[in-house]
Amino acid sequence: MRALGYALGLPAVLVAAWWVASDGSTNVFLPPLRTIVEAFRDVWFSGTFVSDVVPSLWRLAAGYAVALAAGVTLGFVIGRWAVPRALTGPLLAYFRVLPAPVLIPVLLVAVGIGDATKLVVITVGAVWPILLNTADGVRAADEVGLETAAAYRLPRRTRHLLVLRGASPQIFAGARQALGLSIILMVVSEMLMSTDGLGFTVVQFQRSFAIPQMWSGVLLIGLLGFGLAKLFELVERRALRWHRGHTGQLTERR
C-alpha cells in the first residue's frame, strides 16, 4: 500500500501539474495533455498496438538479449585477462563513439534492411555499459575468493562462474543502464529504414506534424520503460539478495 503510494505519488502530482499547465495551450508543439490522452486512446487502442508495439518489443528483447550475452562474454574475457584487454582497449574505444546513424550505411550493405539491422543497432549501442561494467566487475574480483577457487583446483568453468557471480552486482548495473539505452536505441533504429514499430510510428507522427499522437507515443515509450524497469528489478532483487545481505542491507540497522 505504502509502496504504491510512493510509486504513484510523484507521477500523480506531475501529471496533474502538466494537465493544468497545458490545458489552455495553443502551441501546436505542446498540446494540452487532455488532447494527448485522447490521442493515446485513439492511436494505441486501435490495433496499432499489435502491429507496431509487438514488433518493437520483439526487436528490443532480441537486441537486449544479444547485448547481454555479448557484453557479459566479452566483458568477462577483457576483465579477466590482460592480453585481450590490451589488444582490444583502443579498438573498443573506437567503436564506442560511432553513433547509430554512422553505423547504418555499413550495416545496410552488410546486413540489409530487415530486422537484423535494427537488432545490430540495439545490440551495438546497448552492449557497452554491460561490457565495461562486466569487465570492471570481473577485474575487481575478490582476491581471497579467487585464491580459494584456485587452491581447491576448481575447474575453469566453475571459477569463471564464481568470478561472474561475484561481479554480478556490477553486471546488473550495466544491464540496468543497457535496458534504458536499448529502448532508446529501439526507437532510434526504427527511425531509420523501418516500416513498422513504435519508433517508426512516433517518427511518422512527428514528421507529419501529428503532435498529440507523437506525444502519446512518448508516453507509451515511458510506460514501456517503467514496466520493463519493474520487471528488471524483480529479477535483480532475487539475483542480488546475497549482495544485499553481504553489504548489510538486509539486517535492520539504526
Next chain:
Amino acid sequence: GGDDEPAAASADGLTTVRLASSPLGHLAPIYLAQERGIFAKHGLKVEVDTETSDLTSVPAVLAGKVDFATGDLTTLIVARSKGLDVKAVVPASASTGKEGADYGALVVKGDSGITSAKQLEGKTISVNILTNIAAAAAREAVRADGGDPTKVKLVEIPFPQAPAAVSTGRVDGAWVVEPFLSAAKAQGAVPVGWGFTDLAPDLTVSAWYAAGSYTSKNAKTVTAFRDAVREAYAYAREHEDEVRAKIPTFTEIKPEVAAKITLTGLRDEVSRQAAEKLAGYAQRDGLITSTPDLDELILK
C-alpha cells in the same frame, strides 16, 4: 524579428532576413545572389543558418527563430493541414521539367531485368523519407507507367545509402536525387521512371516558406525576398557554370562531380496544380485527413 515592419533594419538601411537550410545544392543561387548584391538591391541582407534540419526547421520558423526555411511541398501541405501556419513563398528546388534529364529518378539495378517502372509493382522501392514528396514521386513514376502505385512497398533508406541498397539488391528500386542519381548510375543503376516530371512538369519540389503571421506582418520584406530570389534564379539560369563552381564551396561535393550532375530546376512560382495533386496523394497515403486550403499555403 518579424514583429514590426520594417523587420530589422540595420545601419546600412538593409533589412536582415534569416534563412535556414541544410547546406544543399539549392543554396547555390542564394549565395551567388548574395555575392552579386542582388539581395542588397532589394533592400535585404541575408543570413544563412545551415545548422538546421528537416526536424527543426518548421518549429524554428513558427517560433520566429528564423524567417524563411526550405521544406518539401508534401511536408508543407501536411503541416498546413495539421493547422501549422506555414506559407510557401517561392520555390527552392523544382523539377527541371525534362523527362529523362531531371535531377531525381527512380532507378533499378542494371542487370535486374526490370526495364520499366510498371514492373516494380509488388516490389520494394526505397525513398529517403516516407512522409515527404519522395514517396509521392516514387509512386507517381509507377502510376505514370501504367502500374498500380498502391502495390509498391516503400521502405525508408536515406539517399546516401540508396545506391548501395540498389546495387546490392537490398531493394528492387530506389528513388534518388542528385548527386546520388549520378552515383547510382555510375554503379550500374538505370533510371526507369521520372516521378517529378510525372507529377508536374513545373513541379515545386521544395519551397522557401515562412510563418503566416510573419508574411502578413512583413509583407514588404517577404515580397522583396521573393523578388530577390527570382532575380537570383534568373541569374543562375544564365550562369550555370557559376552555380556548379559554387556548390563545392559549401558542400562536400567534389568539383568534378558538381560539374556533371543535373542541377535542380529553378522556377519562380510554387506550382499550385502539383500541390493539389500532392495533397490528394497525402490523403490517399493517410498522412492527412483533409485537404488544406492551398490558398492559405501558397503566398500569392
Next chain:
Amino acid sequence: MGLAGAATAYEILARLFFEPAHVPPLSAVVPEALRLLTGERFWTATGRTLSAVAVGLVIAVVAGILAGFALGSVPQVRRATSSTLDFLRPVPSIVLIPVLVLVLDVRQITVLLVAVSCFWIVVFQVLYGLRDVDRVAVDTARAFRLGRLARTVHVTWPTVLPYLGTALRLIVSVALALALTGGLVMGAAGLGEMIWSSQESGESTGMYALVLLTGGLGIGLDQLARLAERRLLHWHVATRREAVA
C-alpha cells in the same frame, strides 16, 4: 597492436566483400584523413564538437553525482522518484527535438542531448555504487560519529568511485557519439554535420575518413578517462592487479 590487426582485417573484408564506392578500403581512407587533418575546416569542427562534449559532460557529471547521491542516500527520495525516473529514462531525446527547438538553439540542444544521456548513466552508476558500500565500513564511521558529510567523503565516495570510473569511460564515448548525432540529425556545426554533409554529397571516402578521425578522438578521450581513473583508483583491487600484471 590490436588496432593494427583490426585495420588489416578491415582492409581485407572491405576489399573482399564490399564495393569501394560503398565501403572504401583503408588505403583510400587514410590519405583522405590526412588531407582533412591539414585543413582548417576539420579542426574548427572538432573544436565545436569537443566543446559540446566538454560542456555536456561537466553538466552530466556534476548533476548526475549530486542526483545519484541524493537518491541513493535518502531512501524516501529514492522511493518517491523511482517510478518517475524509470518512466523518463527511456524517452529518446531525439523525439523531443522539435519541441526543444522552440526554446533552444541547435547547439544548446546538442549540449542538452549529451548532458541528459550522460546524466542518466552517471545517476545509475552512482546508485549501484552506493549499494556496494560495506556495512562494516559504514558502521566504523558511524561509531566514530563521523557526520553524514564526512561519511560521504571518506566512505561512500571512495566506494562509488570505481563505479564512476566505469561511468566515466562510458560517458566520454556516449558524449562524443551524441555530439555527432546532434550534427547528423539537426545539422549542428561540428564533426557530425561534416559527416552528414559528406554523406549527402555522396563522398563516402570522405565520410569514412571522418569516421576514422572521430574514432581516433574517441580513443584519445578514452585514454584521458583511463588516466583519470588510474590516478583516482590506485588503491583499488583492479588497479593493483594491473600493476602486477
Next chain:
Amino acid sequence: MTSLLEIAGVGKTYRARERTVEVLTAVDLSVSEGEFVALVGPSGCGKTTLLKIVAGLLPATTGQVRFDGRPVTEPPAGLGVVFQEYGRSLYAWKTVRQNVELPLRHLGLSRARRRELVADALDALDAVGLGAAGDAYPWQLSGGMQQRVAIARAVAYRPRLLLMDEPFSAVDAQTRADLEDLVAALWKRYGMTIVLVTHDIDEAVYLSQRVVVLGTGVSGVQADIPVDLPADREQIGTRSSAPFGELRTRVWTQVRRTPDGEPHARRTPESEMA
C-alpha cells in the same frame, strides 16, 4: 562509581527468509564508569550482536540500552570500537596513518588539539609496532598488522567507552601480551570504560575487573564474576598467581556449563567422520 552503561532486558532476533534466529533474550548488565569488563561466551552466542547494540549500530528487538542515562539510539559521543571484522573496518583507500587519523579529524576540535591528537595517533601506531608502516595501505599488511591498526585507531581516539571485539585474535603471543599491557595502561591513565570481547579466558581475567559470561542457545548473562586481583598486574607474575588460577577455572567452568547442553562440537570427530 556511577553506572555508565545500562543494558536492560535486551533481546535480539534476526529475521530473514531463510532462517530466524533468536540470539539474545533479556540481557541485563550494567557497567560503571571507568570499569573494565570482559565479555566471554561460546562462538555464535551473540557477543558481537550485543556489542553492536550497545554501540547503537543495531536496534535491539526488546529492551533498552542506556548510556550515561540516555537511551542509545545512535552511537553515543566518546565511543571507540574495534570491530571483529577488522579487515573490513579499515578503509582500503586510505593509508594506515590516514585510517588512524580519520576519526580525530572530525571531532570538531581546535587546531592545536587536533595536532596533538594526530601526534598521538602516530604514537599509537608506534606503540603497536607499526610506526614504519604508516604509509602502507591496509591491503599491504598482514592480518595481525591490520588488526593492530584498528586498535591504534580506537586507542588514539581516547574514547570514553571503548568496545573491543576480539581485538587480539590475529597477533602472536608476544605482541598480544604487549597490546594487553598497552590497553591496560591506557585504561588506567585515562580512566576510560572498556568492554572487551575475548575468547581467551586468561586474557579476560588478566585484564578485567569483571568477567561476564554469555550463555549459548537463547542466551542472557550466565555468570558475572568479579576479578578481585590487585590493580597492578603483570604478565608473568599475575598469571602464575594462585588467585588467578582459581578465577580462570571459575570462568572456564561457567563457559562450559551452558543452559541447554554444550552448543556444538559435542560429538567426537571419530564418531562423526566415519
Next chain:
Amino acid sequence: MTSLLEIAGVGKTYRARERTVEVLTAVDLSVSEGEFVALVGPSGCGKTTLLKIVAGLLPATTGQVRFDGRPVTEPPAGLGVVFQEYGRSLYAWKTVRQNVELPLRHLGLSRARRRELVADALDALDAVGLGAAGDAYPWQLSGGMQQRVAIARAVAYRPRLLLMDEPFSAVDAQTRADLEDLVAALWKRYGMTIVLVTHDIDEAVYLSQRVVVLGTGVSGVQADIPVDLPADREQIGTRSSAPFGELRTRVWTQVRRTPDGEPHARRTPESEMA
C-alpha cells in the same frame, strides 16, 4: 617417510610504488608425507606469505617449492587451505552447505563417491557444530561460525596436504579445543600432511610433531623444534605434562629471540602515549 614438501631458498619481496618489503629470505624447510608441522612467528613475519607460496598461489621471488618432487607453479592436486581471511574465502552467494560442497563437486568422482563426500561435508559441518546452520548464508553467521565453515570445507575435502592459516583464531576456547581434537583425529585417520600457522604456542606444541619458528625482520627459519610427545595426546593430560611445559618454553624463547631485536611493541606504553 619421504619428503612431500621441499621449500628451498624461498625469498619474497613485495614491490609497490609506496613501499617495497623484503619479507622472506632463503627459507629452507622440508615436510615429510604424513607430518604435522606447526609454523609460528611474530605477526607480519611472513607466515601467510610462505603458505601462499607453498600453495602455488603466489610466486616466490627467489628459490623454489617442490611438492611430491615437482616444482609448484600452481596449486597442486590434493591441497586444502583454510585462509586467514576466512570471511572473504567464503562465497557470499552460496549457503554454508554449498560452500562446503563446492570443492567436492569437482573432483571428477563417481556418483556414489560424490554422494558419500557430500554426506561427509554435512558431517563435517555437524562436527564443527554448524549442522543447523547449513542453509544460512555466510553473512548470517558470526565470525567464529564463518571460520568453522572454512575449516569444514577444507576437512571435508580430505586433502593430502592441508594448509591452515590461524584457523582457530575466532572461536572460543572450548570450541577451539574440540576443533583441535577434530583435526588431530582426521590427521591420524587419513594420514594427511598438515602445516598449521598459529599464534598459540600451546596449540602448536599440542598438535604438531614439529614446530618451525619463523624469525622477524628479513626472516628465514629461526628454529625447528621436534615435538617428542607421545602420539596419543589429550587436552588436559598432555597440556599439563612436564615435557609439554618444557617444549612450550623452548618455543616461546625462540619466538622472542628474533635476529634483529624484538620486532615491535618493544617500548612500554607509558613512555609512548605521553
